[in-house]
Amino acid sequence: MAEGGRNSKGQFAKGNRGKAKGTRHKATVACEALLDGQVEKLTKKAVDMALAGDVQAMRICMDRIAPPRKDRHVIFDMPQIEGAHDHPAALASIMTAVAGGALTPAEGQALAAMLAEHRKAIETADIESRLAALEASHG
Missing domain, CATH: 1.10.287 (Helix Hairpins)
Known part of the structure; x- marks a missing residue:
């Protein structure tokens, strides 16, 4: 059996399904650790940049305030459908x-x-x- 519970073809061996459910990627965990405690400062900086005219920062802020609408209520005349x-x-x-x-x-x-x-x-x-x-x- 090869490394990581895989066979010689690189497939997971019978009974081995890989990582457990909910396991997080190392890069995600590292990124969260790096940003931990900095969220408030980063948010304030993004808002300050947006207010100073930075278009990308404005877009980021506006997407958080009012995300793009995916659906809307539609009103138009359609005949009654009975069959x-x-x-x-x-x-x-x-x-x-x-x-x-x-x-x-x-x-x-x-x-x-x-x-x-x-x-x-x-x-x-x-x-x-x-x-x-x-x-x-x-x-």
């Missing part, structure tokens, strides 16, 4: 909203994906009820 027959109109409204700038392309894509999942759920439920009816008529 698969309503999906073409709903998809058309999403495409119209993207084309008009009310939704970003990514938001439109996410909504269209939700619509596709909804359609799949309707189809699955329909197949299940048809199968149950078929089994009942033959059983």
Whole structure:
């Protein structure tokens, strides 16, 4: 067996899964030890640099104060969806909203994906009820 619990091919030997869960990298531990007790000074320095006009320091500070928003609440007119027959109109409204700038392309894509999942759920439920009816008529 090679060093570190590995076999001659460099793979972990059976029963040896490497480092224990939660084990931290030596570099991370060393970095934390180096910064320990300096966080307040470093933060004040970053703020001072930002206030002095350092753009990178401003970006760092602003990212901590108001991180970039990953999602937003979307409001636009979409027809009521009660079944698969309503999906073409709903998809058309999403495409119209993207084309008009009310939704970003990514938001439109996410909504269209939700619509596709909804359609799949309707189809699955329909197949299940048809199968149950078929089994009942033959059983």
